[in-house]
Amino acid sequence: MDKRNRRHGHDGNRLIFWGVPLMALVAALGMVYLHLHGTCTGIGQNITRLEREYAELRKEVLNEEHHWVAARYIGNMEALLDRHGLQMSFPEPDQVIRLNRQEPVPPTQYARQGSPI
Amino acid sequence: MWRVALVSVVLLAVWGGLSARLVQLHLGPNRELREGVRRQHRIRQNLQVGRGRILDRNGNTLALDLTHYDIVVTPGEVYSNRQVHVFSSHLSRTLGKDYTEVFQRINTPHSQYYRLERQAPEGLAERVRRLQLPGMRFDAVNTRQYPQGALASHLIGFVNLEGLGSGGTEQRWDSLIKGRAGFRLGEKDGLRREVYSRRSLEVSPQEGANVHLTIDQNVQYFVERGLDYAMTTFHPEAAWAIAQEVRTGAILAMATRPTFDPNRYNEFPDEARMNRAIGYNFEPGSIFKVAVVAAAINEGVVRTNDVFDCERGLWSYAGRPLRDYRSHGELDVTGILRKSSNIGAAKIAVELGEDRLYRYLREFGVGRRTEIELPGEEAGFLAHPKDWYPISITRIAMGHQVSVTALQMLNMMCAIGNDGFLMRPYLVQRVVDRDGVVLHQGAPDVIARPVTERTAALMRTMLTEVTRPGGTGERAAVAGYAVAGKTGTAQKVLPGGGYAQRENVAAFMGMLPAHRPEIAFIVVLDNPQPLRTGGRTAAEVFALMAKPAARYLDIQPSDGAAARGGP
Numbered sequence: 001m002d003k004r005n006r007r008h009g010h011d012g013n014r015l016i017f018w019g020v021p022l023m024a025l026v027a028a029l030g031m032v033y034l035h036l037h038g039t040c041t042g043i044g045q046n047i048t049r050l051e052r053e054y055a056e057l058r059k060e061v062l063n064e065e066h067h068w069v070a071a072r073y074i075g076n077m078e079a080l081l082d083r084h085g086l087q088m089s090f091p092e093p094d095q096v097i098r099l100n101r102q103e104p105v106p107p108t109q110y111a112r113q114g115s116p117i
Numbered sequence: 118m119w120r121v122a123l124v125s126v127v128l129l130a131v132w133g134g135l136s137a138r139l140v141q142l143h144l145g146p147n148r149e150l151r152e153g154v155r156r157q158h159r160i161r162q163n164l165q166v167g168r169g170r171i172l173d174r175n176g177n178t179l180a181l182d183l184t185h186y187d188i189v190v191t192p193g194e195v196y197s198n199r200q201v202h203v204f205s206s207h208l209s210r211t212l213g214k215d216y217t218e219v220f221q222r223i224n225t226p227h228s229q230y231y232r233l234e235r236q237a238p239e240g241l242a243e244r245v246r247r248l249q250l251p252g253m254r255f256d257a258v259n260t261r262q263y264p265q266g267a268l269a270s271h272l273i274g275f276v277n278l279e280g281l282g283s284g285g286t287e288q289r290w291d292s293l294i295k296g297r298a299g300f301r302l303g304e305k306d307g308l309r310r311e312v313y314s315r316r317s318l319e320v321s322p323q324e325g326a327n328v329h330l331t332i333d334q335n336v337q338y339f340v341e342r343g344l345d346y347a348m349t350t351f352h353p354e355a356a357w358a359i360a361q362e363v364r365t366g367a368i369l370a371m372a373t374r375p376t377f378d379p380n381r382y383n384e385f386p387d388e389a390r391m392n393r394a395i396g397y398n399f400e401p402g403s404i405f406k407v408a409v410v411a412a413a414i415n416e417g418v419v420r421t422n423d424v425f426d427c428e429r430g431l432w433s434y435a436g437r438p439l440r441d442y443r444s445h446g447e448l449d450v451t452g453i454l455r456k457s458s459n460i461g462a463a464k465i466a467v468e469l470g471e472d473r474l475y476r477y478l479r480e481f482g483v484g485r486r487t488e489i490e491l492p493g494e495e496a497g498f499l500a501h502p503k504d505w506y507p508i509s510i511t512r513i514a515m516g517h518q519v520s521v522t523a524l525q526m527l528n529m530m531c532a533i534g535n536d537g538f539l540m541r542p543y544l545v546q547r548v549v550d551r552d553g554v555v556l557h558q559g560a561p562d563v564i565a566r567p568v569t570e571r572t573a574a575l576m577r578t579m580l581t582e583v584t585r586p587g588g589t590g591e592r593a594a595v596a597g598y599a600v601a602g603k604t605g606t607a608q609k610v611l612p613g614g615g616y617a618q619r620e621n622v623a624a625f626m627g628m629l630p631a632h633r634p635e636i637a638f639i640v641v642l643d644n645p646q647p648l649r650t651g652g653r654t655a656a657e658v659f660a661l662m663a664k665p666a667a668r669y670l671d672i673q674p675s676d677g678a679a680a681r682g683g684p
Contacts, residue, residue, distance in 0.1 A: 040314055041313075041314065043313075044312070044313025044314050045313065047313055048310070048311055048313050059183075059184045059239070062181065062182070062183050062184070063183060063238075063239050065178065065181070066178075066181065066183055066262060066264055069177065069178045069181075069264040069265075070264040070265070072177070073177075073264065073265045073268070073334065073338075074334070074335050074338045075265065075266075075268065075338055089665075090665055090668035090669060091668070092596065092597070093596070093597035093668075093674040094597070
């Protein structure tokens with residue numbers, strides 16, 4: 001009888017010994033899963049938001065580029081000058097001073113020459 | 118007690134029924150139902166990246182895709198909110214539309230869709246959005262935009278409502294420019310937002326390739342401005358012009374009047390969309406003498422100082438009279454070009470002979486497409502000598518009984534400027550995809566060498582005389598530069614045959630600086646009035662184009678001996 005009770009007592013301990021950690025593990029895994037799921041959902045939302053933002057910014061960039069291209073177009077510039085009563089033209093050949101290429105050219109990159117500028 | 122039992126039984130029955138239905142819905146053969154639910158959650162997003170760009174040689178964008186918005190109203194919703202008046206008033210003011218028209222379209226309680234504005238730009242859509250009116254929707258649409266409007270429209274072409282390139286570069290390179298749209302399949306949540314983790318398939322869009330043209334938008338502008346001047350001053354039915362790099366054959370500019378704005382292409386008639394510079398055959402008139410004289414000099418049949426009797430303006434050949442515009446006595450070959458004598462040119466051609474003349478003209482590319490990368494190019498027409506009439510050789514010498522395109526003529530002129538090398542004209546520098554891979558590379562290409570370097574140099578010297586005082590093309594002179602050029606005034610061919618007496622095609626083609634040409638232009642005016650000659654009309658337009666172009670391109674002026682003053 002004692003022997004049987006000991007065995008029963010031993011079985012009960014084993015259930016607790018394995019059952020509790022198993023449940024704790026399952027709970028931990030569940031928590032990890034929930035955490036990862038939440039994180040992934042958050043990242044997913046972030047990605048979709050960034051994708052939307054990227055698309056919007058791309059649109060804006062293209063719109064600005066369109067404006068810039070139109071503003072730089074010589075026809076529009078002339079129209080603008082005309083509106084303000086201004087006239088511009090290219091200089092006549094005799095108004096252009098041409099420098100001989102053999103003349104020493106001033107350095108354009110002062111930094112390369114160790115200048116403090 | 119029995120009541121408790123009854124309630125319990127009922128509850129059990131209800132729960133049991135619900136559970137059974139639940140089990141049936143989830144595990145039973147309800148494919149359609151499940152598919153319906155899935156369909157409700159499914160989302161497909163089209164990923165548009167648009168067509169590639171078209172750029173000029175300096176990287177200035179000539180065509181690009183932008184997102185515009187179709188502004189759509191649900192009239193039923195506006196009506197049910199009793200805001201039709203307010204709504205119509207605000208929208209008509211913001212969009213610049215007629216109030217009555219907007220009111221009538223919105224005041225329809227059963228209508229669910231009215232597109233108030235098609236392809237509104239971002240700024241306009243934003244202004245309407247700020248009104249915060251109910252029942253409005255903004256559908257994003259990809260649209261092709263041409264920031265410079267009508268500039269180079271015949272070269273660029275346009276994109277039709279189906280998104281297909283039509284005309285010009287848009288059509289010729291459509292397969293590479295258009296790219297490929299992508300899409301995304303996934304599921305959405307109850308708030309109709311995409312659930313990222315349920316994204317099941319994503320096919321990335323492939324952006325279209327960029328096409329870099331050889332044209333320079335500023336030179337193009339000078340050319341177009343010159344044509345506008347021609348249209349208002351000389352009143353031609355049409356006008357067209359081309360600028361080309363002499364040494365490479367690269368096209369710097371090409372324009373036609375009447376023209377069209379590719380942003381609003383459907384508002385213009387079909388004839389305005391015709392690129393006459395390559396798609397219109399015409400009898401060239403005296404500009405054709407360049408080829409005839411070059412051939413004769415190259416063959417050693419004549420020398421520059423050989424003298425011909427120009428018969429005081431009337432010469433009979435094969436029983437048919439041939440006239441000069443002005444009568445001349447004896448002229449040397451330079452004088453024949455300078456005064457543009459038909460009789461002199463005809464006599465040179467007769468000395469050269471039919472077969473040799475034909476061979477040289479073919480070598481110069483007459484009657485053959487240049488294969489420029491544009492749709493709609495014509496080949497011109499040059500009959501074989503066996504089909505010529507006895508007088509044909511004298512008529513071809515003055516640019517009749519032969520038809521050409523402006524591009525063919527300019528290319529011929531460039532061969533004279535390029536030491537006799539005939540280059541293939543090309544418009545596309547390169548086509549590059551978004552990864553930087555070059556899909557097509559344009560490069561200078563020699564297609565023939567009809568005349569020697571010496572002949573070409575002699576021709577340039579003689580043609581310089583044309584633009585000096587006393588020459589037919591003196592109005593083409595450009596201050597600081599020696600210009601080699603040739604005028605042409607051809608009688609127009611009547612539809613039923615024969616020639617019109619008072620209708621001409623006036624032309625001028627020239628290049629500068631004459632001693633080592635870098636840039637060449639051709640200007641053609643179809644039936645200018647009241648001035649009708651190439652020397653009085655097209656030559657002046659040439660100077661208007663060449664002067665700013667030479668300054669802008671920083672072409673070195675000719676030395677003082679060679680250059681004379683001009684406008």
